[in-house]
Amino acid sequence: MTPFVTLEGKRALITSGTRGAGAATVALFRELGAEVLTTARTKPDALPDELFIAADLTTPEGCAALASAVLARWGGVDIVVHMLGGSTAPPGGFGALGDAEWARARALDLNLMPAVRLDRELVPDMVARGDGVVVHVTSIQRVLPLPEATTAYAAAKAALSTYSKSLSKEIGPRGVRVVRVSPGWIETxxxxxxxxxxxxxxxxxxxxxxxxxxxxxxxxxxxSTPDEVANLIAFLASARAGSITGAEYVIDGGTVPTA
Incomplete structure:
Protein backbone atom coordinates (compact mmCIF):
# COMPACT_ATOMS: atom_id res chain seq x y z
CA MET A 1 0.00 0.00 0.00
CA THR A 2 1.40 3.40 -1.01
CA PRO A 3 1.87 5.73 1.98
CA PHE A 4 -0.28 8.86 2.04
CA VAL A 5 2.81 11.09 2.11
CA THR A 6 6.18 10.16 0.66
CA LEU A 7 9.32 12.13 -0.10
CA GLU A 8 11.07 9.17 -1.69
CA GLY A 9 13.95 10.23 -3.91
CA LYS A 10 13.78 13.92 -2.99
CA ARG A 11 16.88 15.91 -2.09
CA ALA A 12 16.08 18.22 0.82
CA LEU A 13 18.10 20.95 2.50
CA ILE A 14 16.74 21.83 5.95
CA THR A 15 18.48 24.69 7.73
CA SER A 16 18.89 24.73 11.51
CA GLY A 17 18.00 21.05 11.71
CA THR A 18 19.97 20.07 14.79
CA ARG A 19 17.37 20.72 17.49
CA GLY A 20 13.71 21.49 18.11
CA ALA A 21 11.33 21.56 15.16
CA GLY A 22 14.27 21.53 12.76
CA ALA A 23 15.57 18.23 14.12
CA ALA A 24 12.06 16.77 14.02
CA THR A 25 11.74 17.83 10.38
CA VAL A 26 15.08 16.25 9.46
CA ALA A 27 14.04 12.98 11.12
CA LEU A 28 10.62 12.90 9.45
CA PHE A 29 11.96 13.72 5.98
CA ARG A 30 14.44 10.86 6.29
CA GLU A 31 11.67 8.54 7.48
CA LEU A 32 9.63 9.51 4.40
CA GLY A 33 12.47 8.63 2.05
CA ALA A 34 14.18 11.96 1.39
CA GLU A 35 17.92 12.41 1.16
CA VAL A 36 18.61 15.17 3.68
CA LEU A 37 21.30 17.70 4.45
CA THR A 38 21.11 20.10 7.35
CA THR A 39 23.28 22.83 8.74
CA ALA A 40 24.19 24.83 11.81
CA ARG A 41 27.37 26.41 13.09
CA THR A 42 28.38 23.27 15.01
CA LYS A 43 27.41 19.62 14.60
CA PRO A 44 25.85 17.66 17.46
CA ASP A 45 27.75 14.47 18.23
CA ALA A 46 24.68 12.32 17.55
CA LEU A 47 24.19 13.61 14.00
CA PRO A 48 25.91 11.56 11.26
CA ASP A 49 28.59 13.45 9.34
CA GLU A 50 26.96 12.70 5.99
CA LEU A 51 23.85 14.67 6.96
CA PHE A 52 25.61 17.83 8.05
CA ILE A 53 27.41 20.85 6.60
CA ALA A 54 28.75 23.41 9.07
CA ALA A 55 27.94 27.02 8.15
CA ASP A 56 27.16 30.36 9.74
CA LEU A 57 24.11 31.43 7.76
CA THR A 58 24.01 34.91 9.29
CA THR A 59 26.82 35.86 6.88
CA PRO A 60 26.87 36.03 3.06
CA GLU A 61 29.98 33.87 3.07
CA GLY A 62 28.31 31.15 5.13
CA CYS A 63 25.29 31.02 2.83
CA ALA A 64 27.49 30.88 -0.26
CA ALA A 65 29.61 28.09 1.22
CA LEU A 66 26.54 26.03 2.12
CA ALA A 67 24.96 26.48 -1.31
CA SER A 68 28.22 25.49 -3.00
CA ALA A 69 28.54 22.39 -0.83
CA VAL A 70 24.94 21.33 -1.54
CA LEU A 71 25.37 21.79 -5.29
CA ALA A 72 28.70 19.94 -5.21
CA ARG A 73 27.09 17.04 -3.34
CA TRP A 74 23.86 16.75 -5.32
CA GLY A 75 24.03 19.03 -8.34
CA GLY A 76 20.68 20.51 -7.32
CA VAL A 77 18.00 20.32 -4.67
CA ASP A 78 14.29 19.46 -4.75
CA ILE A 79 13.15 20.92 -1.43
CA VAL A 80 14.54 23.75 0.69
CA VAL A 81 13.12 24.25 4.19
CA HIS A 82 14.23 27.46 5.86
CA MET A 83 13.95 26.73 9.60
CA LEU A 84 16.57 29.16 10.86
CA GLY A 85 15.32 31.95 13.09
CA GLY A 86 15.47 33.46 16.52
CA SER A 87 15.72 36.59 18.59
CA THR A 88 18.50 38.06 20.71
CA ALA A 89 17.15 41.61 21.04
CA PRO A 90 16.87 43.03 24.57
CA PRO A 91 13.49 43.45 26.29
CA GLY A 92 12.04 46.87 26.91
CA GLY A 93 9.99 47.74 23.85
CA PHE A 94 10.91 50.00 20.94
CA GLY A 95 12.77 52.41 23.20
CA ALA A 96 15.34 49.74 24.05
CA LEU A 97 16.08 49.11 20.37
CA GLY A 98 18.57 51.78 19.40
CA ASP A 99 20.63 51.39 16.25
CA ALA A 100 23.31 49.48 18.15
CA GLU A 101 20.76 47.01 19.54
CA TRP A 102 19.17 46.44 16.12
CA ALA A 103 22.63 45.74 14.71
CA ARG A 104 23.64 43.53 17.65
CA ALA A 105 20.40 41.53 17.51
CA ARG A 106 20.95 40.90 13.78
CA ALA A 107 17.25 40.12 13.41
CA LEU A 108 17.30 40.43 9.63
CA ASP A 109 20.61 38.56 9.32
CA LEU A 110 19.11 35.65 11.25
CA ASN A 111 15.47 35.57 10.11
CA LEU A 112 15.40 36.99 6.58
CA MET A 113 18.70 37.14 4.74
CA PRO A 114 19.71 33.45 4.99
CA ALA A 115 16.52 32.53 3.11
CA VAL A 116 17.03 35.30 0.55
CA ARG A 117 20.65 34.30 -0.08
CA LEU A 118 20.10 30.55 -0.23
CA ASP A 119 17.06 30.91 -2.50
CA ARG A 120 19.11 33.06 -4.84
CA GLU A 121 21.70 30.27 -5.11
CA LEU A 122 19.45 27.19 -5.16
CA VAL A 123 16.11 28.19 -6.70
CA PRO A 124 17.39 28.89 -10.25
CA ASP A 125 18.08 25.19 -10.75
CA MET A 126 14.54 24.37 -9.60
CA VAL A 127 13.16 26.91 -12.07
CA ALA A 128 15.29 25.46 -14.86
CA ARG A 129 13.87 22.00 -14.13
CA GLY A 130 10.34 23.32 -13.60
CA ASP A 131 10.01 21.53 -10.27
CA GLY A 132 10.75 22.17 -6.61
CA VAL A 133 9.40 23.33 -3.26
CA VAL A 134 10.57 26.12 -0.97
CA VAL A 135 9.22 26.28 2.60
CA HIS A 136 9.79 29.44 4.63
CA VAL A 137 9.13 29.06 8.35
CA THR A 138 7.77 32.38 9.56
CA SER A 139 6.03 33.00 12.90
CA ILE A 140 2.72 34.15 14.33
CA GLN A 141 4.80 36.95 15.84
CA ARG A 142 4.52 38.76 12.50
CA VAL A 143 0.83 39.37 13.28
CA LEU A 144 0.97 38.99 17.06
CA PRO A 145 4.19 40.67 18.21
CA LEU A 146 4.99 41.04 21.89
CA PRO A 147 6.08 44.69 22.10
CA GLU A 148 8.15 44.25 25.23
CA ALA A 149 10.24 41.42 23.82
CA THR A 150 9.90 40.53 20.12
CA THR A 151 9.62 43.71 18.06
CA ALA A 152 12.81 43.07 16.05
CA TYR A 153 12.08 39.36 15.58
CA ALA A 154 8.46 40.02 14.57
CA ALA A 155 9.51 42.66 12.05
CA ALA A 156 12.05 40.31 10.51
CA LYS A 157 9.54 37.45 10.25
CA ALA A 158 7.04 39.82 8.64
CA ALA A 159 9.69 40.70 6.08
CA LEU A 160 10.33 36.99 5.44
CA SER A 161 6.62 36.37 4.90
CA THR A 162 6.29 39.22 2.40
CA TYR A 163 9.42 38.12 0.56
CA SER A 164 8.07 34.56 0.42
CA LYS A 165 4.76 35.70 -1.05
CA SER A 166 6.54 37.72 -3.72
CA LEU A 167 8.81 34.79 -4.60
CA SER A 168 5.79 32.50 -4.92
CA LYS A 169 4.18 34.85 -7.44
CA GLU A 170 7.38 35.01 -9.49
CA ILE A 171 8.31 31.33 -9.69
CA GLY A 172 4.96 29.59 -9.20
CA PRO A 173 4.19 29.85 -12.93
CA ARG A 174 7.54 28.15 -13.58
CA GLY A 175 6.71 25.02 -11.60
CA VAL A 176 8.26 25.85 -8.22
CA ARG A 177 5.97 26.04 -5.20
CA VAL A 178 6.68 28.42 -2.30
CA VAL A 179 4.78 28.03 0.97
CA ARG A 180 4.99 29.45 4.49
CA VAL A 181 4.55 27.70 7.82
CA SER A 182 3.78 30.02 10.72
CA PRO A 183 4.23 28.36 14.12
CA GLY A 184 3.14 29.72 17.44
CA TRP A 185 4.82 28.61 20.62
CA ILE A 186 6.58 25.26 20.10
CA GLU A 187 7.55 23.11 23.07
CA THR A 188 11.23 22.76 22.25
CA SER A 224 2.57 22.69 19.53
CA THR A 225 5.16 19.91 19.50
CA PRO A 226 8.16 19.83 17.16
CA ASP A 227 6.72 16.70 15.51
CA GLU A 228 3.43 18.47 14.75
CA VAL A 229 5.28 21.28 13.00
CA ALA A 230 7.37 18.74 11.07
CA ASN A 231 4.21 16.91 9.98
CA LEU A 232 2.80 20.08 8.42
CA ILE A 233 6.05 20.91 6.66
CA ALA A 234 6.36 17.40 5.24
CA PHE A 235 2.82 17.44 3.87
CA LEU A 236 3.32 20.83 2.22
CA ALA A 237 6.60 19.68 0.69
CA SER A 238 5.02 16.52 -0.72
CA ALA A 239 3.19 15.89 -3.96
CA ARG A 240 -0.05 15.70 -1.95
CA ALA A 241 0.11 19.50 -1.72
CA GLY A 242 0.83 19.91 -5.42
CA SER A 243 -1.59 22.80 -6.00
CA ILE A 244 -0.64 24.76 -2.86
CA THR A 245 1.63 27.74 -3.31
CA GLY A 246 1.84 31.28 -1.99
CA ALA A 247 -0.10 30.37 1.15
CA GLU A 248 0.80 30.65 4.83
CA TYR A 249 -0.28 27.87 7.20
CA VAL A 250 -0.61 28.77 10.87
CA ILE A 251 0.08 26.06 13.46
CA ASP A 252 -0.46 27.68 16.85
CA GLY A 253 -3.22 25.87 18.72
CA GLY A 254 -5.59 28.72 17.94
CA THR A 255 -3.44 31.48 19.47
CA VAL A 256 -4.05 34.06 16.76
CA PRO A 257 -7.67 35.24 16.88
CA THR A 258 -9.39 34.93 13.51
CA ALA A 259 -12.73 36.15 12.24
Missing part, protein backbone atom coordinates in the same frame (compact mmCIF):
# COMPACT_ATOMS: atom_id res chain seq x y z
CA UNK A 189 14.08 22.17 24.67
CA UNK A 190 14.73 25.92 24.76
CA UNK A 191 11.05 26.59 25.48
CA UNK A 192 11.05 24.16 28.38
CA UNK A 193 14.19 25.81 29.78
CA UNK A 194 12.46 29.19 29.54
CA UNK A 195 9.37 27.82 31.28
CA UNK A 196 11.53 26.43 34.09
CA UNK A 197 13.18 29.83 34.61
CA UNK A 198 9.89 31.70 34.52
CA UNK A 199 8.09 29.21 36.74
CA UNK A 200 10.81 29.22 39.42
CA UNK A 201 9.23 27.58 42.50
CA UNK A 202 6.05 26.72 40.60
CA UNK A 203 8.00 24.56 38.14
CA UNK A 204 7.69 23.98 34.42
CA UNK A 205 3.90 23.90 34.29
CA UNK A 206 3.65 27.27 36.02
CA UNK A 207 6.15 28.68 33.54
CA UNK A 208 4.16 27.28 30.62
CA UNK A 209 1.02 28.96 31.92
CA UNK A 210 2.88 32.27 32.13
CA UNK A 211 4.05 31.98 28.52
CA UNK A 212 0.57 31.06 27.28
CA UNK A 213 -0.93 34.00 29.16
CA UNK A 214 1.60 36.37 27.57
CA UNK A 215 0.35 35.18 24.16
CA UNK A 216 -3.26 35.83 25.12
CA UNK A 217 -3.89 32.14 25.70
CA UNK A 218 -3.70 29.00 23.56
CA UNK A 219 -7.21 27.56 23.09
CA UNK A 220 -6.04 23.95 22.95
CA UNK A 221 -4.28 24.49 26.27
CA UNK A 222 -0.74 23.58 25.21
CA UNK A 223 2.01 24.52 22.80
Missing amino acids: EAAVDLAERLGAEGGVEAGKRMIMQSLGGIPIGRP
Whole structure:
Protein backbone atom coordinates (compact mmCIF):
# COMPACT_ATOMS: atom_id res chain seq x y z
CA MET A 1 0.00 0.00 0.00
CA THR A 2 1.40 3.40 -1.01
CA PRO A 3 1.87 5.73 1.98
CA PHE A 4 -0.28 8.86 2.04
CA VAL A 5 2.81 11.09 2.11
CA THR A 6 6.18 10.16 0.66
CA LEU A 7 9.32 12.13 -0.10
CA GLU A 8 11.07 9.17 -1.69
CA GLY A 9 13.95 10.23 -3.91
CA LYS A 10 13.78 13.92 -2.99
CA ARG A 11 16.88 15.91 -2.09
CA ALA A 12 16.08 18.22 0.82
CA LEU A 13 18.10 20.95 2.50
CA ILE A 14 16.74 21.83 5.95
CA THR A 15 18.48 24.69 7.73
CA SER A 16 18.89 24.73 11.51
CA GLY A 17 18.00 21.05 11.71
CA THR A 18 19.97 20.07 14.79
CA ARG A 19 17.37 20.72 17.49
CA GLY A 20 13.71 21.49 18.11
CA ALA A 21 11.33 21.56 15.16
CA GLY A 22 14.27 21.53 12.76
CA ALA A 23 15.57 18.23 14.12
CA ALA A 24 12.06 16.77 14.02
CA THR A 25 11.74 17.83 10.38
CA VAL A 26 15.08 16.25 9.46
CA ALA A 27 14.04 12.98 11.12
CA LEU A 28 10.62 12.90 9.45
CA PHE A 29 11.96 13.72 5.98
CA ARG A 30 14.44 10.86 6.29
CA GLU A 31 11.67 8.54 7.48
CA LEU A 32 9.63 9.51 4.40
CA GLY A 33 12.47 8.63 2.05
CA ALA A 34 14.18 11.96 1.39
CA GLU A 35 17.92 12.41 1.16
CA VAL A 36 18.61 15.17 3.68
CA LEU A 37 21.30 17.70 4.45
CA THR A 38 21.11 20.10 7.35
CA THR A 39 23.28 22.83 8.74
CA ALA A 40 24.19 24.83 11.81
CA ARG A 41 27.37 26.41 13.09
CA THR A 42 28.38 23.27 15.01
CA LYS A 43 27.41 19.62 14.60
CA PRO A 44 25.85 17.66 17.46
CA ASP A 45 27.75 14.47 18.23
CA ALA A 46 24.68 12.32 17.55
CA LEU A 47 24.19 13.61 14.00
CA PRO A 48 25.91 11.56 11.26
CA ASP A 49 28.59 13.45 9.34
CA GLU A 50 26.96 12.70 5.99
CA LEU A 51 23.85 14.67 6.96
CA PHE A 52 25.61 17.83 8.05
CA ILE A 53 27.41 20.85 6.60
CA ALA A 54 28.75 23.41 9.07
CA ALA A 55 27.94 27.02 8.15
CA ASP A 56 27.16 30.36 9.74
CA LEU A 57 24.11 31.43 7.76
CA THR A 58 24.01 34.91 9.29
CA THR A 59 26.82 35.86 6.88
CA PRO A 60 26.87 36.03 3.06
CA GLU A 61 29.98 33.87 3.07
CA GLY A 62 28.31 31.15 5.13
CA CYS A 63 25.29 31.02 2.83
CA ALA A 64 27.49 30.88 -0.26
CA ALA A 65 29.61 28.09 1.22
CA LEU A 66 26.54 26.03 2.12
CA ALA A 67 24.96 26.48 -1.31
CA SER A 68 28.22 25.49 -3.00
CA ALA A 69 28.54 22.39 -0.83
CA VAL A 70 24.94 21.33 -1.54
CA LEU A 71 25.37 21.79 -5.29
CA ALA A 72 28.70 19.94 -5.21
CA ARG A 73 27.09 17.04 -3.34
CA TRP A 74 23.86 16.75 -5.32
CA GLY A 75 24.03 19.03 -8.34
CA GLY A 76 20.68 20.51 -7.32
CA VAL A 77 18.00 20.32 -4.67
CA ASP A 78 14.29 19.46 -4.75
CA ILE A 79 13.15 20.92 -1.43
CA VAL A 80 14.54 23.75 0.69
CA VAL A 81 13.12 24.25 4.19
CA HIS A 82 14.23 27.46 5.86
CA MET A 83 13.95 26.73 9.60
CA LEU A 84 16.57 29.16 10.86
CA GLY A 85 15.32 31.95 13.09
CA GLY A 86 15.47 33.46 16.52
CA SER A 87 15.72 36.59 18.59
CA THR A 88 18.50 38.06 20.71
CA ALA A 89 17.15 41.61 21.04
CA PRO A 90 16.87 43.03 24.57
CA PRO A 91 13.49 43.45 26.29
CA GLY A 92 12.04 46.87 26.91
CA GLY A 93 9.99 47.74 23.85
CA PHE A 94 10.91 50.00 20.94
CA GLY A 95 12.77 52.41 23.20
CA ALA A 96 15.34 49.74 24.05
CA LEU A 97 16.08 49.11 20.37
CA GLY A 98 18.57 51.78 19.40
CA ASP A 99 20.63 51.39 16.25
CA ALA A 100 23.31 49.48 18.15
CA GLU A 101 20.76 47.01 19.54
CA TRP A 102 19.17 46.44 16.12
CA ALA A 103 22.63 45.74 14.71
CA ARG A 104 23.64 43.53 17.65
CA ALA A 105 20.40 41.53 17.51
CA ARG A 106 20.95 40.90 13.78
CA ALA A 107 17.25 40.12 13.41
CA LEU A 108 17.30 40.43 9.63
CA ASP A 109 20.61 38.56 9.32
CA LEU A 110 19.11 35.65 11.25
CA ASN A 111 15.47 35.57 10.11
CA LEU A 112 15.40 36.99 6.58
CA MET A 113 18.70 37.14 4.74
CA PRO A 114 19.71 33.45 4.99
CA ALA A 115 16.52 32.53 3.11
CA VAL A 116 17.03 35.30 0.55
CA ARG A 117 20.65 34.30 -0.08
CA LEU A 118 20.10 30.55 -0.23
CA ASP A 119 17.06 30.91 -2.50
CA ARG A 120 19.11 33.06 -4.84
CA GLU A 121 21.70 30.27 -5.11
CA LEU A 122 19.45 27.19 -5.16
CA VAL A 123 16.11 28.19 -6.70
CA PRO A 124 17.39 28.89 -10.25
CA ASP A 125 18.08 25.19 -10.75
CA MET A 126 14.54 24.37 -9.60
CA VAL A 127 13.16 26.91 -12.07
CA ALA A 128 15.29 25.46 -14.86
CA ARG A 129 13.87 22.00 -14.13
CA GLY A 130 10.34 23.32 -13.60
CA ASP A 131 10.01 21.53 -10.27
CA GLY A 132 10.75 22.17 -6.61
CA VAL A 133 9.40 23.33 -3.26
CA VAL A 134 10.57 26.12 -0.97
CA VAL A 135 9.22 26.28 2.60
CA HIS A 136 9.79 29.44 4.63
CA VAL A 137 9.13 29.06 8.35
CA THR A 138 7.77 32.38 9.56
CA SER A 139 6.03 33.00 12.90
CA ILE A 140 2.72 34.15 14.33
CA GLN A 141 4.80 36.95 15.84
CA ARG A 142 4.52 38.76 12.50
CA VAL A 143 0.83 39.37 13.28
CA LEU A 144 0.97 38.99 17.06
CA PRO A 145 4.19 40.67 18.21
CA LEU A 146 4.99 41.04 21.89
CA PRO A 147 6.08 44.69 22.10
CA GLU A 148 8.15 44.25 25.23
CA ALA A 149 10.24 41.42 23.82
CA THR A 150 9.90 40.53 20.12
CA THR A 151 9.62 43.71 18.06
CA ALA A 152 12.81 43.07 16.05
CA TYR A 153 12.08 39.36 15.58
CA ALA A 154 8.46 40.02 14.57
CA ALA A 155 9.51 42.66 12.05
CA ALA A 156 12.05 40.31 10.51
CA LYS A 157 9.54 37.45 10.25
CA ALA A 158 7.04 39.82 8.64
CA ALA A 159 9.69 40.70 6.08
CA LEU A 160 10.33 36.99 5.44
CA SER A 161 6.62 36.37 4.90
CA THR A 162 6.29 39.22 2.40
CA TYR A 163 9.42 38.12 0.56
CA SER A 164 8.07 34.56 0.42
CA LYS A 165 4.76 35.70 -1.05
CA SER A 166 6.54 37.72 -3.72
CA LEU A 167 8.81 34.79 -4.60
CA SER A 168 5.79 32.50 -4.92
CA LYS A 169 4.18 34.85 -7.44
CA GLU A 170 7.38 35.01 -9.49
CA ILE A 171 8.31 31.33 -9.69
CA GLY A 172 4.96 29.59 -9.20
CA PRO A 173 4.19 29.85 -12.93
CA ARG A 174 7.54 28.15 -13.58
CA GLY A 175 6.71 25.02 -11.60
CA VAL A 176 8.26 25.85 -8.22
CA ARG A 177 5.97 26.04 -5.20
CA VAL A 178 6.68 28.42 -2.30
CA VAL A 179 4.78 28.03 0.97
CA ARG A 180 4.99 29.45 4.49
CA VAL A 181 4.55 27.70 7.82
CA SER A 182 3.78 30.02 10.72
CA PRO A 183 4.23 28.36 14.12
CA GLY A 184 3.14 29.72 17.44
CA TRP A 185 4.82 28.61 20.62
CA ILE A 186 6.58 25.26 20.10
CA GLU A 187 7.55 23.11 23.07
CA THR A 188 11.23 22.76 22.25
CA GLU A 189 14.08 22.17 24.67
CA ALA A 190 14.73 25.92 24.76
CA ALA A 191 11.05 26.59 25.48
CA VAL A 192 11.05 24.16 28.38
CA ASP A 193 14.19 25.81 29.78
CA LEU A 194 12.46 29.19 29.54
CA ALA A 195 9.37 27.82 31.28
CA GLU A 196 11.53 26.43 34.09
CA ARG A 197 13.18 29.83 34.61
CA LEU A 198 9.89 31.70 34.52
CA GLY A 199 8.09 29.21 36.74
CA ALA A 200 10.81 29.22 39.42
CA GLU A 201 9.23 27.58 42.50
CA GLY A 202 6.05 26.72 40.60
CA GLY A 203 8.00 24.56 38.14
CA VAL A 204 7.69 23.98 34.42
CA GLU A 205 3.90 23.90 34.29
CA ALA A 206 3.65 27.27 36.02
CA GLY A 207 6.15 28.68 33.54
CA LYS A 208 4.16 27.28 30.62
CA ARG A 209 1.02 28.96 31.92
CA MET A 210 2.88 32.27 32.13
CA ILE A 211 4.05 31.98 28.52
CA MET A 212 0.57 31.06 27.28
CA GLN A 213 -0.93 34.00 29.16
CA SER A 214 1.60 36.37 27.57
CA LEU A 215 0.35 35.18 24.16
CA GLY A 216 -3.26 35.83 25.12
CA GLY A 217 -3.89 32.14 25.70
CA ILE A 218 -3.70 29.00 23.56
CA PRO A 219 -7.21 27.56 23.09
CA ILE A 220 -6.04 23.95 22.95
CA GLY A 221 -4.28 24.49 26.27
CA ARG A 222 -0.74 23.58 25.21
CA PRO A 223 2.01 24.52 22.80
CA SER A 224 2.57 22.69 19.53
CA THR A 225 5.16 19.91 19.50
CA PRO A 226 8.16 19.83 17.16
CA ASP A 227 6.72 16.70 15.51
CA GLU A 228 3.43 18.47 14.75
CA VAL A 229 5.28 21.28 13.00
CA ALA A 230 7.37 18.74 11.07
CA ASN A 231 4.21 16.91 9.98
CA LEU A 232 2.80 20.08 8.42
CA ILE A 233 6.05 20.91 6.66
CA ALA A 234 6.36 17.40 5.24
CA PHE A 235 2.82 17.44 3.87
CA LEU A 236 3.32 20.83 2.22
CA ALA A 237 6.60 19.68 0.69
CA SER A 238 5.02 16.52 -0.72
CA ALA A 239 3.19 15.89 -3.96
CA ARG A 240 -0.05 15.70 -1.95
CA ALA A 241 0.11 19.50 -1.72
CA GLY A 242 0.83 19.91 -5.42
CA SER A 243 -1.59 22.80 -6.00
CA ILE A 244 -0.64 24.76 -2.86
CA THR A 245 1.63 27.74 -3.31
CA GLY A 246 1.84 31.28 -1.99
CA ALA A 247 -0.10 30.37 1.15
CA GLU A 248 0.80 30.65 4.83
CA TYR A 249 -0.28 27.87 7.20
CA VAL A 250 -0.61 28.77 10.87
CA ILE A 251 0.08 26.06 13.46
CA ASP A 252 -0.46 27.68 16.85
CA GLY A 253 -3.22 25.87 18.72
CA GLY A 254 -5.59 28.72 17.94
CA THR A 255 -3.44 31.48 19.47
CA VAL A 256 -4.05 34.06 16.76
CA PRO A 257 -7.67 35.24 16.88
CA THR A 258 -9.39 34.93 13.51
CA ALA A 259 -12.73 36.15 12.24
